[in-house]
Amino acid sequence: MTTGGDVPTMATVTIWNEYRHEREDEAVTAVYPDGIHETLADALADDHDVTTATFDEPEHGLTADVLERTDVLLWWGHEAHDEVSESVVDRVHQRVLEGMGLIVLHSGHYAKVFKRLMGTTCSLQYREDGATERLWVVDPGHPIADGLEESIELPRTEMYGEPFDVPEPDRLVFVSWFEGGEVFRSGCCYRRGSGRIFYFRPGHETYPIYEHDAVRRVVRNAVEWARPTDGAPRTFGERE
Amino acid sequence: MTTGGDVPTMATVTIWNEYRHEREDEAVTAVYPDGIHETLADALADDHDVTTATFDEPEHGLTADVLERTDVLLWWGHEAHDEVSESVVDRVHQRVLEGMGLIVLHSGHYAKVFKRLMGTTCSLQYREDGATERLWVVDPGHPIADGLEESIELPRTEMYGEPFDVPEPDRLVFVSWFEGGEVFRSGCCYRRGSGRIFYFRPGHETYPIYEHDAVRRVVRNAVEWARPTDGAPRTFGERE
Amino acid sequence: MTTGGDVPTMATVTIWNEYRHEREDEAVTAVYPDGIHETLADALADDHDVTTATFDEPEHGLTADVLERTDVLLWWGHEAHDEVSESVVDRVHQRVLEGMGLIVLHSGHYAKVFKRLMGTTCSLQYREDGATERLWVVDPGHPIADGLEESIELPRTEMYGEPFDVPEPDRLVFVSWFEGGEVFRSGCCYRRGSGRIFYFRPGHETYPIYEHDAVRRVVRNAVEWARPTDGAPRTFGERE
Amino acid sequence: MTTGGDVPTMATVTIWNEYRHEREDEAVTAVYPDGIHETLADALADDHDVTTATFDEPEHGLTADVLERTDVLLWWGHEAHDEVSESVVDRVHQRVLEGMGLIVLHSGHYAKVFKRLMGTTCSLQYREDGATERLWVVDPGHPIADGLEESIELPRTEMYGEPFDVPEPDRLVFVSWFEGGEVFRSGCCYRRGSGRIFYFRPGHETYPIYEHDAVRRVVRNAVEWARPTDGAPRTFGERE
Numbered sequence: 001m002t003t004g005g006d007v008p009t010m011a012t013v014t015i016w017n018e019y020r021h022e023r024e025d026e027a028v029t030a031v032y033p034d035g036i037h038e039t040l041a042d043a044l045a046d047d048h049d050v051t052t053a054t055f056d057e058p059e060h061g062l063t064a065d066v067l068e069r070t071d072v073l074l075w076w077g078h079e080a081h082d083e084v085s086e087s088v089v090d091r092v093h094q095r096v097l098e099g100m101g102l103i104v105l106h107s108g109h110y111a112k113v114f115k116r117l118m119g120t121t122c123s124l125q126y127r128e129d130g131a132t133e134r135l136w137v138v139d140p141g142h143p144i145a146d147g148l149e150e151s152i153e154l155p156r157t158e159m160y161g162e163p164f165d166v167p168e169p170d171r172l173v174f175v176s177w178f179e180g181g182e183v184f185r186s187g188c189c190y191r192r193g194s195g196r197i198f199y200f201r202p203g204h205e206t207y208p209i210y211e212h213d214a215v216r217r218v219v220r221n222a223v224e225w226a227r228p229t230d231g232a233p234r235t236f237g238e239r240e
Numbered sequence: 241m242t243t244g245g246d247v248p249t250m251a252t253v254t255i256w257n258e259y260r261h262e263r264e265d266e267a268v269t270a271v272y273p274d275g276i277h278e279t280l281a282d283a284l285a286d287d288h289d290v291t292t293a294t295f296d297e298p299e300h301g302l303t304a305d306v307l308e309r310t311d312v313l314l315w316w317g318h319e320a321h322d323e324v325s326e327s328v329v330d331r332v333h334q335r336v337l338e339g340m341g342l343i344v345l346h347s348g349h350y351a352k353v354f355k356r357l358m359g360t361t362c363s364l365q366y367r368e369d370g371a372t373e374r375l376w377v378v379d380p381g382h383p384i385a386d387g388l389e390e391s392i393e394l395p396r397t398e399m400y401g402e403p404f405d406v407p408e409p410d411r412l413v414f415v416s417w418f419e420g421g422e423v424f425r426s427g428c429c430y431r432r433g434s435g436r437i438f439y440f441r442p443g444h445e446t447y448p449i450y451e452h453d454a455v456r457r458v459v460r461n462a463v464e465w466a467r468p469t470d471g472a473p474r475t476f477g478e479r480e
Numbered sequence: 481m482t483t484g485g486d487v488p489t490m491a492t493v494t495i496w497n498e499y500r501h502e503r504e505d506e507a508v509t510a511v512y513p514d515g516i517h518e519t520l521a522d523a524l525a526d527d528h529d530v531t532t533a534t535f536d537e538p539e540h541g542l543t544a545d546v547l548e549r550t551d552v553l554l555w556w557g558h559e560a561h562d563e564v565s566e567s568v569v570d571r572v573h574q575r576v577l578e579g580m581g582l583i584v585l586h587s588g589h590y591a592k593v594f595k596r597l598m599g600t601t602c603s604l605q606y607r608e609d610g611a612t613e614r615l616w617v618v619d620p621g622h623p624i625a626d627g628l629e630e631s632i633e634l635p636r637t638e639m640y641g642e643p644f645d646v647p648e649p650d651r652l653v654f655v656s657w658f659e660g661g662e663v664f665r666s667g668c669c670y671r672r673g674s675g676r677i678f679y680f681r682p683g684h685e686t687y688p689i690y691e692h693d694a695v696r697r698v699v700r701n702a703v704e705w706a707r708p709t710d711g712a713p714r715t716f717g718e719r720e
Numbered sequence: 721m722t723t724g725g726d727v728p729t730m731a732t733v734t735i736w737n738e739y740r741h742e743r744e745d746e747a748v749t750a751v752y753p754d755g756i757h758e759t760l761a762d763a764l765a766d767d768h769d770v771t772t773a774t775f776d777e778p779e780h781g782l783t784a785d786v787l788e789r790t791d792v793l794l795w796w797g798h799e800a801h802d803e804v805s806e807s808v809v810d811r812v813h814q815r816v817l818e819g820m821g822l823i824v825l826h827s828g829h830y831a832k833v834f835k836r837l838m839g840t841t842c843s844l845q846y847r848e849d850g851a852t853e854r855l856w857v858v859d860p861g862h863p864i865a866d867g868l869e870e871s872i873e874l875p876r877t878e879m880y881g882e883p884f885d886v887p888e889p890d891r892l893v894f895v896s897w898f899e900g901g902e903v904f905r906s907g908c909c910y911r912r913g914s915g916r917i918f919y920f921r922p923g924h925e926t927y928p929i930y931e932h933d934a935v936r937r938v939v940r941n942a943v944e945w946a947r948p949t950d951g952a953p954r955t956f957g958e959r960e
Binding site: 097116117118119120121123124125126127159161163165167168170182190191192193234235236237238239240 | 577596597598599600601603604605606607639641643645647648650662670671672673714715716717718719720
């Protein structure tokens, strides 16, 4: 936490991307030629110390060293969830409990580490129809909503519908309206251990969602919100 | 609370209705000829000990005796919120803290007693356009959702939109989708003191919402959920 | 959920106990000669359909059939947490998400299934000093506190101290005071999927805690609270 | 919210004190010769733009102008709660909903504005016995706990005991242990509208609690935590 008058250091952000669709599917390559991670990095580069990591790197690019210096980790994955190494998941999980922020994007609801942190299936309903989504700010006092209008409109996207099998969020920031008749809790805040977790629904790979100004603003806000604070000791075990 | 094997007594339910629109406006009379309270009473009569009370009765029909024997109070009001007596509001407020359940319906979001229990303005957005609402069950494990389908569709109603200026609910059971593009947290659970409070959005006076089977089921479920339990002593003050 | 006038059926309760200390350690045998599960069964037998299951039975006594007909599962474990079969944990986990209640007792905070449901380490501080604990009811309106006094005093027990690495409870019912100077959130309610989960601290194996009337009352109350309700469909996957 | 690289401006803090005990009771004068507000101002002066306001000033020193420029308001009151002007309470309430932070100290649990924001009686148990209190950090990841040890010990204070008739806190940061056998939820976070509210128990007028380093650190941390963020529009009313 910064106290008045101090200059806060920039958050160190690691953007993790599965990075498969962009190399396998021309429609996705057209939207994210350098990968979703690079588009997200571009949204954060001005105010953050950003690095990226992808599935195919050794240890998925998430070595102990990388995680140790990461303040906030972004996670985008889809088709390779089950292939993510258990030991990397263990490591990310432990770092979140120690205080590292975690922002889980779109299809990342099925990421191993998100399911582990939630304790539920994280299942939902979906339909790939390219219809309109409108994300309503239901908690206008939340810092993740800083600088937004009352809603964000995404002209074409995939639909996610309720029920969403997650624990009741600590704070619900966004609820999505979908043209086809569904709703979804699309911005959910949690804390587990000392770590702040934000699930943010937008980001389908075949639409340029991460080029959208308001979406980029949410990602930046969420990174600031999720930064670790000093806290008090987490001491466990036998006591004299 | 009943323990297995006991026969639970029927809940004593008092349905409070402002009962003005139905006598002043022909369109409303056509929908609720005997008043909204009688339509609600009909939904509950089979399994509950139901009485009604209306604004024009002495003390609005909510005497100390009536409240003392009420397990769950339903509240429908709209145009006369500001005319409701402070002393009656005090009494209802106190009874809720002692354990009486309170179910606040539709425009009751602006009832004095609801605002007092919430501590916020309870403001929202609205549009009287007679368009479709679909209430999604976002918490399918909640007893207020017992026996429902995954959503409830109301073909014509008034729209309520976010932001809804209430504290974050303890449990959010329903989120509404509106044809015109809005969403609303339309089923919100709270506890204050020993009392359970449920805000349920449906119920505009010019549409026969309370004739709808699933809406009636929700009202019945909410009454059962809101019934007082024995609890432990609430003892305050100086301690030896 | 029962509606007024119906006779609720008795809850089917399965009490799972590791059942090792009682057979290995004379001090424990003296307190629980038939095992902790039998003492707990005795507390529930009058009003519930009770069966027991222990670690050494095939599939730890928790076959698919047993779990299918269990409304509420009690869990007491300590030294063999790590030996509990992953497939049994998977099965219990899934049944909780489907609605089965789960009551986790004392050292069960480290049970695999509890850690999996919480998503955290569930670590805490402890001291085996046989000093006094007083559990204060901090939520006197909660049904788990039905019929209690303002606090429960246990003259001799093991101490558990904060921090307790669990998610913020949905409802906190008890906070313990310990003679040695510590506090602990000793009655914590959660929901995951459709299942209700209650963590209750008392129950060290070397003290006759489960013979204590108020503790037995809490266990009975918790079983009633944790019973499954019908709910609404939990349908996931692709949507037309 | 500050984004990385920006210099955050100092929070503007207004410390409100009833300021009666200090002028009427020699024992209190001895502890707080210039008033509790000056001792608190001293704790905040280095990093904040601090002003004070007291009961006897016109409009209790809380004019619309003062509140307009206040980021965070501290509130200490005790014997004159009922004499606080309703119009000032209205104004403070509205400013909290708009985003002003509010830190309510010790006997301020009975302040009109706190009761209005909570919607409950805010009653508790108490005993003036000058015994020891130990505040345990139960949420070591919370920014209000930044830089603390695992507990704060106050050698002599007044006891506050449960039940504390407030809504379940959004986050519970501290739980107090008292030498005499009681516990208390002594650090409670809430949001109402856009405003952050922190109730912090320590601060009895006859003990030099606000000279205690860790207590002063909590007050500073709470001020930073409670600062307004920009948020999104809170627009209510009829919608096109």
